[in-house]
Amino acid sequence: MNAHPDLSRRAFLGRLPVVTAGLAVPVAAVAETKGPHWAMLVDTRRCIACQACTIGCAVENALPEGDFRTVVATYAVRTPEGRTGLSVLPRLCNHCEEPPCIPVCPVGATFKRADGVVLVDGERCVGCAYCVQACPYDARFINHKTGKADKCTFCSHRIEAGLLPACVETCVGGARVFGDLNDPESEIGKRLKAAEGRTRVLKPEAGTQPRVFYIGLDDQLAGRVAGASATEMMWRPTHAGA
């Protein structure tokens, strides 16, 4: 038996009784197994841009108003034939294998754990925002309340308690699948295998090796989008300093 539970939502609920039985596995057997490497698969075909993940994350992580660790960017795409449809890009920290935010940090506050999660040590962070500049995905920001670097943590406090990240938990369409890349039997392992050759990551040319994978992602949304922004035409909240 695998020492680490599959944390995709359906599998998690389905295997609740097994979790209890798993506690009886001898410690030695657990120690011999390779640790988890957390990742997320986003099936954009299932995303309806309801922003439940955005709000779930903001509430779970007590983010100040106007700050977001994840958000679903939403696009109206019109084809040359005149058909218009909705495209989405759920955005979050990509927990890269080669995170450009780590080497630039002048105080070593950003680090990558053995389980693949990239975190910020808030005690050490000086709020210089160098990591904000280095991130190719605009995933980082300076928290308006703390004045320090902030980003998605894959809800590390939840996964340590055996729970799913808040955005996965709240996704009504089941578009976000979270799990252990090292476990081929996990939901994310199976889904990635089934979609082999059809998954993609954001800005692969950046060489960061993201651990957030996408299925059904519109090609032109994988980087900077050459298009108009309705947001720029609307009112936006402003902050009077941190």
Add this chain to the structure above:
Amino acid sequence: MNTTVEVLGFAREPGWLPWAVQYFFLIGISTMAFFLSLPGLLWRRAGWEGLSRRALLAALVCGLAAPLALLADLHQPGRFLNFYLHTNFGSWMGWGAYFIPLYVGGLLAYAWSALRANRAGLTPAALVAGSGAVLVLLYTGMETMIVAARPLWHSFLIPVFFAVTAFAGAFGMTALFEALAGRREAPALNRGLRLGQWAVLLLVAAWLLLALSGAAPYREALATIQGGWTAAWIWFIASTALTLWLARGSSLLLPALFALHGAWLARWLVFMGGQSVPKLGATHAAQTLSLTPDSLLGIAGTAGLCLFIYIVLTSLVRWDEPAKV
């Protein structure tokens, strides 16, 4: 080709605030003004004494104000201690935490030796300050250049651009202090101003050539300059040419002010303009100046601090007195 409209967009606010522009502006001018002080004060070249003393004043005013602007960008100045408690020597910014005190300390020792006619201490102090100045110019350029996520910054021309605009700005600041001291003309300063403006124009031309030839990341960087930022870049080029024209005569004040404006605008365009470009999506970060500490009040406050240091230094030291070394 599809037409895309970002219905629900998401733009990150600039992480480096106008404080950063102030810091890069002041520290760049200070380092270059320090070099401008060497001919008269260290090498004792005839005719350079007065100009070099004014350059030293410019280096001190800007060099003492710059670190405070940098501390303000940390949101909580006391955090600077972590730079020394947990230094990451793999980061250019981590090294910068050591280069700044090296330079400012060396500059103070150099100024003390020069003004107290302490010939024995002058050369070692100049060596320390000179090393610090080179390292500060190196780290400020490199920490910006290595940011691959921002096409406008990710160019080997950026450190050169900062150095050249700082060179022009140092002549501008020294000329301003000359004008404030009542001097009507200083041909050497106007020659330096012209040289600086020519260098800036050549550098911008080289950058544009690279962008138009399709070289990465210059082409992408050029494509990201849109709307008001395009107008601002055009004004930067035009005002540089105007400074060049103004500096052809003997007048000091106007070319000096324009040169300072150019050195500041160069950093505003690179930092605030560069950060306005989204890395994902289509929504640009809105950049508006407001009456807050992180915006206009910060800029005005830094200028006020420079004025305060200028008043203190000119009250305590007679800068018109010929150098004794």
